[in-house]
Amino acid sequence: MATTIPPSMAPSTANWHWKNKTVTPWAKTWFERELTTVSVQGDGSEIVSVEKVIEVDGDVELGQRKSKLITIYDCKVELDWTGTASDGTEVSGKLTIPEVSHEITLDKTSDYSYNWSLKTARSPEVDALFALAKARLPAALEAKFAQFPTAIIETHGRDLTVSATPTREGTPAPAAASATSTATAATPASSAAAARPAVKASAPAVNTSTVSVEGNFMAAADDLFSLLTDEKRIPAWTRAPAQSTAQKDSVYSLFGGGVHGKYVSLTPAKEIVQTWALRSPTWPSDHHATLTTTLEQGSDSTKVTWRLEGIPLGMEEETERNLQGYYVHGLKAIGLGTEL
Structure with a gap:
């Protein structure tokens, strides 16, 4: 829903106040869709991929104050991973990331931590693939996590930001002429004015x-x-x-x-x-x-x-x-x- 401005409140004033939007259901869908595209390869035929996101536990919000959009989130993410070892063995396991948050992703207050488990019976080839998963999958996941804050803002930012420019979005276009309006004869002066090309307004300067x-x-x-x-x-x-x-x-x-x-x-x-x-x-x-x-x-x-x-x-x-x-x-x- 678009934000409306009280008649007495200018857009700049409206954007000054705190506003929050909860987007947790959308965020869970985003993780389920985006993380399952993550895949890494070894030096040979080995490959490890995220098979399924099991759970996303936590809250995700988008806040706005002083015309700034701020992502607010802290989630625990659990997923299943699969891979193919060098001898063709299908390997599977589970990975839990206890904290995916604004503070880690953007503020860099700490590093991500990863809790790994292996479901497949161990062998030298399976262990080698498990080591590959631990070595390369985190970097690929963190690159995906880095996209999450921008995705929140791009998807939900317009719901919190008040625009100073009127818009017709979601409203019917005005009729070419009103059936109840009275026609006004054009005077020479008005015709001359209409004939002059409109001067394009310059964009406001940005500090x-x-x-x-x-x-x-x-x-x-x-x-x-x-x-x-x-x-x-x-x-x-x-x-x-x-x-x-x-x-x-x-x-x-x-x-x-x-x-x-x-x-x-x-x-x-x-x-x-x-x-x-x-x-x-x-x-x-x-x-x-x-x-x-x-x-x-x-x-x-x-x-x-x-x-x-x-x-x-x-x-x-x-x-x-x-x-x-x-x-x-x-x-x-x-x-x-x-x-x-």
Whole structure:
């Protein structure tokens, strides 16, 4: 249900107050659908996949205050996993993640913990697959968990955010003319005015700020450049569909369309400059920031810095958390992390 504004309350004032929406049933469906797409492979024919989400226990809410949308959730997730060992043995087990929460996913207050069990009788091949599951499945799951807060906001954000722009959504279009209205003859002055082209109103100025995040990765700069721009490789760390042609002025989209823009310039293994916008109720319409990604090759790792200029004021903390969660953590989740 869309939020309505009392006649005496301006949209900015309406967005200042706390509003919450419980989305727990939707969240359980999201986990059941999204986690069962997670799969990892070994160095040979081994493969491990999430077969079924058994239980999602906890509460999920979306809150809004001071025009900011805040995800509030803490869930225990239980799932069944299956795999095929190198000798063809079908292996199954259970995995419990005691806490999937905003604090872990976005605030990084602690690491995820995993409680594993094995249902299949043990053998050297089964044990090897079990070790593979423990080594690689968490990173793939955490990349999926990183998408959860954005999915909450994209799906339910409009229900909490009051728009200053009137909308006809859900209402019939106005009739071309009213049957009860009295026709008014057009005067020369009114005809001349009608003939003049309408002046397009300029978009309101957006006060902005800048945030930067960085990470060190165990990969060469040219390989990281490819991971960040190659349409076929991007989903490895975003865990979502992508559109990207690494050419100046070409459009791109990441995270299933959640982030989009155009490439401004690309210097292989050195720098990527691109316009950047969120498909989110909290992001101003037709506003683009500029994301500059620099890569500094070291002796055994590469430092990557993301500098995002043009963030609407008030969205700095949320945007910085998302850059850390989706970009830095996304790349580290595929095994490129380093403690440097």
